[in-house]
Amino acid sequence: MIKIEGVSKNYGRGNAVSNLNIEIKDGEIFGLLGPNGAGKTTTIKMITGITEPTEGRVEINGYDICKNPLEAKLQFGYVPDSPDMFLKFTGMEYINFMADVYRVSKKDREIRIKELSNKFGMENALGDTIKSYSHGMRQKVVIMGVLVHNPKAWILDEPLTGLDPKSAFILKGMMREHADMGNAVLFSTHVLEVAEKVCDRVGIIKKGELIFVGTLDELREEFKADSSLERMFLEMTDDEEY
Structure with a gap:
C-alpha cells in the first residue's frame, strides 16, 4: 500500500504540488493522469524519495520514505520517465x-x-x-x-513509452497479474486509452492539485454521462494539451 498524506512541494515560486491525499491499495492498478507540467513526475519523485516533500508524508507498506528511506525503498521498484x-x-x-x-x-x-x-x-x-x-x-x-x-509495489513513470506493441501488451499483463496477487501498482501515463483499459482507479492532477480520485464509473457518475475517459479528461483539464 502507498499512502500520500497532505503532500506539497514548493520550489520557491509557488507549489508544484499542493496537498495531495491518495491511498493506493494493495491489489489495484492506480493511474496518475494529468496534462504536461501538472505535477505527475514531481509526485512520483516524492513517493520514491528522490525529492523530499515540503509538507506531508509518504508511506510505502508502512515505511515513511523520509524517516525510513532504506526500508521504504526496498518495498518498491521504480521505472523513471527516461531509460x-x-x-x-x-x-x-x-x-x-x-x-x-x-x-x-x-x-x-x-x-x-x-x-x-x-x-x-x-x-x-x-x-x-x-x-x-x-x-x-x-x-x-x-x-x-x-x-x-x-x-511488492511497482511505481512506473510513463512505462509504455518506446515499447513495441507486444512488449507493451506483456507489461500491461504483468501489471494486472502483480496487482491480482495483492500488490500495488502506480503508473503515470499520457495514453488515456491505456488507463481506461488497465486501471482500477485513477487520479487526475491539474496544476499540482488533485481534482479527482476514483473509478471510471464514479467519474462518469460525476459527469452524468457515458463518455470516454478522453472526453471527460479534456473537460476537467480545460482542454489543456496532454
Missing part, C-alpha cells in the same frame, strides 16, 4: 548491478533474469552495451532491472 542511464554497462551488467543493490541471491536472479528476458525478447541482447540499444530496448532493460528483485 538513458548506465549507458556503458551491458544489459546483463546493469541487471546484475540492480540485483546486487537489492541483495538478490544468485539462484533467484538467474531465474528472474531468464524469465524477464524471455518475456521481453532480450535473450540475445543482454551482452551488448545499453548505449547501443534503441529507446525501446533501453526501456525494457530498465524495467527488467527494476523487477529483478520482485518488489
Whole structure:
C-alpha cells in the first residue's frame, strides 16, 4: 500500500504540488493522469524519495520514505520517465548491478533474469552495451532491472513509452497479474486509452492539485454521462494539451 498524506512541494515560486491525499491499495492498478507540467513526475519523485516533500508524508507498506528511506525503498521498484542511464554497462551488467543493490541471491536472479528476458525478447541482447540499444530496448532493460528483485509495489513513470506493441501488451499483463496477487501498482501515463483499459482507479492532477480520485464509473457518475475517459479528461483539464 502507498499512502500520500497532505503532500506539497514548493520550489520557491509557488507549489508544484499542493496537498495531495491518495491511498493506493494493495491489489489495484492506480493511474496518475494529468496534462504536461501538472505535477505527475514531481509526485512520483516524492513517493520514491528522490525529492523530499515540503509538507506531508509518504508511506510505502508502512515505511515513511523520509524517516525510513532504506526500508521504504526496498518495498518498491521504480521505472523513471527516461531509460538513458548506465549507458556503458551491458544489459546483463546493469541487471546484475540492480540485483546486487537489492541483495538478490544468485539462484533467484538467474531465474528472474531468464524469465524477464524471455518475456521481453532480450535473450540475445543482454551482452551488448545499453548505449547501443534503441529507446525501446533501453526501456525494457530498465524495467527488467527494476523487477529483478520482485518488489511488492511497482511505481512506473510513463512505462509504455518506446515499447513495441507486444512488449507493451506483456507489461500491461504483468501489471494486472502483480496487482491480482495483492500488490500495488502506480503508473503515470499520457495514453488515456491505456488507463481506461488497465486501471482500477485513477487520479487526475491539474496544476499540482488533485481534482479527482476514483473509478471510471464514479467519474462518469460525476459527469452524468457515458463518455470516454478522453472526453471527460479534456473537460476537467480545460482542454489543456496532454
